[in-house]
Amino acid sequence: TVGAYMADVTGALTAVYGVLTALYARTQYGVGQEIEVSLLDSMIAFQSMETVSFLNSTITPRKSGSGHWLLSQPYGVYHTKDKDLAVNAHSNDWWGRLCRVPTFAHLGADARLATPEGRLEHRAELTSALQAILLTKTRDEWLEYLGQYDVLCAPVYDYQELFADPQVHHNQMVVEQEHPQAGRVKVIGLPVKFSATPGEVGPAAPMLGEHTEEILRWLGYDAAAIDRLREERVLSAES
Template identity: 40%
Template structure:
């Protein structure tokens, strides 16, 4: 932790205000209803059925505020036998087939190194909310937006799933390799790993010249994409030996000179120092009243006229309860009463 503050919490909750509210109590729900009456958007991420049991579901809130955009973000969606099951990124990776096609050919299913399904779900929620807001601008009507992690994971499968629908055959685990292109994978260099993407026959010829093996370009065994795919097990070990002869930096220089697509396989300590990552502005610094100054993620979408900024630190538990309730019309005495009764 950073002086007792969790690094993930203070990263993902910046630019927010925080309140505490007991939604299981009738008076707590009344506070929530007043907030919802003046809100543009409500987002809930409970397991299926919880919002209804708490009486904060869309049907109830939309009667109070017909212009409300209500986004439900769940693991498995509002329909089906798993609608009320709790879920998280890893379970959805397993159920969606993502884990089955991830990992080494001779190993078991592997979890992605980062919670990519959680991230896809949040991006789809933003997309859905913004689309609903545009619709409201034209019609004046709010609506419910349903987003699930499962739907997002299936969307990420579009390229691979289209092949399965055509062939009916399960895709194998290929490590870093591509199911249809060779060479299109990571190779170990003298001091690390480099990813190489040879997508066309023309690039294959350039690639062979760059690695000092021009004879491979005219070898009839590897002349076309189909040939190289059919002889993957023969070709890749030959290239493994070649790539061990130079450092990643040396390979980057010769491959880029031949216009072959390539990139270093950075670990985190290399990634945060990579000149391109530094130039992106995505490794930023922020001040926090308790954690102090710490490194964090920058703003990923760059707007020319209204750029996003890190404005405020993540709130402490209930830090803004009094402020938010005053804005909703509660007096100091009412707020004090709610606090004494454990509602806030």
């Protein structure tokens, strides 16, 4: 997987809904309040299903790669002859669809794999068998073949494929903006679309000191006062 700053992003999202909840509370009850948000608490809450399962059972979670330790296989990302493929057949319904595929029919005949519990118990063996089969075709060949049997699967994109996807362009998730030094740059669009009040991506991040004079004027400083601050080196040369 591509590394990402999960704790930072999750913490920011937690802070956002905390602020929104506080604003709603102010509207409903007329009170203001402080909000405390930590990266630690946010990550614990982000894993609420897993942590609650741990706290209320004797099951100790374990690292499970691209799958999930609570779910039976197939559930995760598998290698094909060229690229990676995500396959989900952990429920009996989806497992039945996979086993209707001639290439996987022998797995459906294995009594040990007839239930989600059995597939979870024999997870390693099943994963190994699936992986060996999926290595025999390319990702696109599997997508076409498995699609004929309505098996739940999807390509695992790299960034080049992701941003070439027509749906990403339709969703306007890549927009261009002007940067004072770099010129025209591409940035990520808005993930939430509003029908009545559509937003737009803000301007590029300011250069050091770009808005110093503007802010000082807003605070009541006149041109002479700003010049004095520069002469006294209160303001940096970039301001």
